[in-house]
Each structure stands twice: as structure tokens, then as C-alpha cells.
Amino acid sequence: MHKLKKFSSTVHRVEREQMILNRDYQDLMRYLGFNCFESVWLYRSGEAIKNIKARSVICIRILIHGKEKYFYLKRHNTEYIGLRRLFMQLFPKWVLSQGRKEFENICDFRKCDLPTVVPLAAGERFVRFFWAESFLITEDFTPFISLEYLLRDHPEFLMGPEGEFRKRILIKEIALFARRMHQSGFNHRDFNATHILLHYGNQSNVPQIALFDLQRVDKGKFLRFRWIIKTLAEVIYSLSNEIFNKEDQIYLFKSYKRKKKLGIWDHFQFFWIKRKTARIKRHTEKMMARRKARRKMGLMER
Numbered sequence: 001m002h003k004l005k006k007f008s009s010t011v012h013r014v015e016r017e018q019m020i021l022n023r024d025y026q027d028l029m030r031y032l033g034f035n036c037f038e039s040v041w042l043y044r045s046g047e048a049i050k051n052i053k054a055r056s057v058i059c060i061r062i063l064i065h066g067k068e069k070y071f072y073l074k075r076h077n078t079e080y081i082g083l084r085r086l087f088m089q090l091f092p093k094w095v096l097s098q099g100r101k102e103f104e105n106i107c108d109f110r111k112c113d114l115p116t117v118v119p120l121a122a123g124e125r126f127v128r129f130f131w132a133e134s135f136l137i138t139e140d141f142t143p144f145i146s147l148e149y150l151l152r153d154h155p156e157f158l159m160g161p162e163g164e165f166r167k168r169i170l171i172k173e174i175a176l177f178a179r180r181m182h183q184s185g186f187n188h189r190d191f192n193a194t195h196i197l198l199h200y201g202n203q204s205n206v207p208q209i210a211l212f213d214l215q216r217v218d219k220g221k222f223l224r225f226r227w228i229i230k231t232l233a234e235v236i237y238s239l240s241n242e243i244f245n246k247e248d249q250i251y252l253f254k255s256y257k258r259k260k261k262l263g264i265w266d267h268f269q270f271f272w273i274k275r276k277t278a279r280i281k282r283h284t285e286k287m288m289a290r291r292k293a294r295r296k297m298g299l300m301e302r
Contacts, residue, residue, distance in 0.1 A: 004199065007115040007144070007210050011107045018125045020103060025120045032060070037123045040135055043073065053077065055098070070140035071120065074099065078131050085130055097124040098215055099134030105186075105214035106138075112184035114177075115197075115210035117141050144197035144210055147174075151193060151240045158243050166205050170198070171248055175255035177209040178231050187227040189216035192238035228269065232256060233276035237284075249274075 012023040018037040021029060034040045046058035049072070060071045076098040084096055095101045103122030110116065118139040126132050150157060158167040174196060181188065188195065188211055197210040218227070236249050253270050254260065262270070 004115070004143075004201075004208065006118060007141075008110055008113050010110055011119060013107070019121060019123045020100070021121045022119055025118075028064075029121055032062070034121065034137075037125050037135075040073065040121070040123055040137070041075065041133065046073065054079070070142075072138050072140070074102075074136045074138075076134045078127055078133055081126075081130050081132050083130075085126070097132045097134030099136040100124040102136050102213075102215045105217045108219075109181075109184075109186065109211070109214065112180075112186070114181055114184060114186070115208065116214060117210070117212045138212075141197055141210065141212055143201075144199045144208075147193040147196040147198055148238070150198060151243065155240065155243055167243070167248070168251065169205055170207060171244075171252050172255040173207055173209050174235060175232075175252050177211075178228075178235070179256050179258070181211075182224070182227050182231070185219055187218040187224075187231065188214065189218060189230070190234065191231045192234045194238065196235075228256065229272050229276050233273050233280055236273065236277045237280045 014021040014023050014026060016036075019040075029035070034043070043058075046060040048056070049059055050057040055074060055076045057072055057074045060073060062069050062071075079098060081096050095104050100122050103119050106116050106119045120137040120139060122134070122136045124132060124134045157163055158170070178191060181191075190213060191211070195211055195213045197212060198207040199210070200207050232253060235252065236244075239248075250270070253266075253273065254262065257266060259266065
């Protein structure tokens, strides 16, 4: 299958003061007027996608050779770095801010041929000794779509005899991607339908898989045996119960393990995954209830 190399090729970096650029996008950055950290930080055009206390995301739309292109600027508001800043004096290559960290994670994934979004640039500056501001700019992931979008807007794609066939292939491809990711030394801590990207090319039933939002990635060897539990539990929870059943969950696990028959340890792991899925469900429901209560209180105060 032809790969979209744009989403897995190595990023060639150009480092400047307070910024790192993708060498292939230097001209575009100049076109946008992003020639220093301050020019990006003060940029206020574009469509607001998210605006919370910790960070904001805006979509930048431009025309290039008559075609619309979309880019996303994620700004992380002032964050507390703490004593890690002191250790940075001894280890200058340490990455401390969220924007820079996600840029590095994207580059590391691509080095291992794990497809993800295209990064344009990242920036990091310290406003006080223990406080930092940062940003990340990425390109829109078209022609990929999120698995969440597919399940919400086109569930019929995975229904009926043909849909059932496509669903089994999809489950296997997601499981094998997770396995490759873990074997490469990474664990995406939000590996779910929202962040799993799909591309079906040339009427193929086999999707290409990619990931985005790599802000939270584990790389340490400690507790690596738990990665399979958290990852598959996240996937199972995020899949629609109307489309995916228990057999599909077991098939996901078997595909990850690359086994047709499960042993005693495998059964224990799957039981562990089911318990973790239930905890994620309870935690999410509590969070949703709190948000609903806060919104209700806000309306009452008005």
C-alpha cells in the first residue's frame, strides 16, 4: 500500500533562539510573518478552536496556489516548570515546556516510522526563572479523518456484512499500530478514537493509521508492562458499544498479542483491561457530571 510519506518522513530541523522550525516549512513561516517567538505569540487572527486556562488552539486558513490550507497554532499559557529549570543548567537538551515536548514527540514518532501530523514549528521561552510559555504549529491532517468522526457521522461504514469485514480489519490495524508504538518505546497516553486517524485510499478496506495530539507520551522503561492495559482500555472505552461488541474487544487484544489462542497470563491481562475500562468510564462520567453541575450553577448565577 502506498504510504503518505508526508506523515511519517523524518523532520529536518532548523534551530533558532526560542524556536525550532521544520526546514521544509521555513518559507511558509516567513509568509505567515512568523519570524520570531513574539510574532507567533501575539498572533490573534484565525478561528478559535479551544480556549481554556492552560492553552488555546486557533485554526489558520490560507490560500496557496489557489488551494485552501489549514494550520493549527496551539499556545500553552504560562506554566510552572519548577526545580526542573535548575537541572536544565546541567542538561541543556532537556525539554521542559509542553509545546516543545510535543514537537519532540512528533519527531521521535516519525523516526520510528509511526505516522503523525506534520509539525511546522515550536517555540519556548522563560518569562520568569521557573515559568515558561510555549507553542506548537502543525498542519491539518487531511486526508486523514479521526476515528471519532467516522463513528459519529458515518457508523454505517462499519455495519452490515461489508462493514463487519471492514471493522475487523480496522480493529487489527489499530492493535498492530499500538503494538509497534510500544515496541518502539512510546506510549500515547490518550490513545483513543479522538486521536486515532484513518485514511482509506484507492477504495481499499485497509486503513492507514496515524496519531495526533502527542503532548502526553510515555517513554520510560519503568512500568512499561502496563502500557498494553491503559492503551487497549482507552481504545475499548472510546469505541461505540452499538458497533463494537465483546468479541471485537477480544479480537483487538488477540491482534495486539498476535495470538489466536490466549494463555493464562493473557486472560489475566484481558481481565485487567476490562477493569481499567470500567474505571475510565466511572472517571469520565464523574468529570462530565461536574462540568454539567458547573454549567448549571453558572446559568443560575446569571
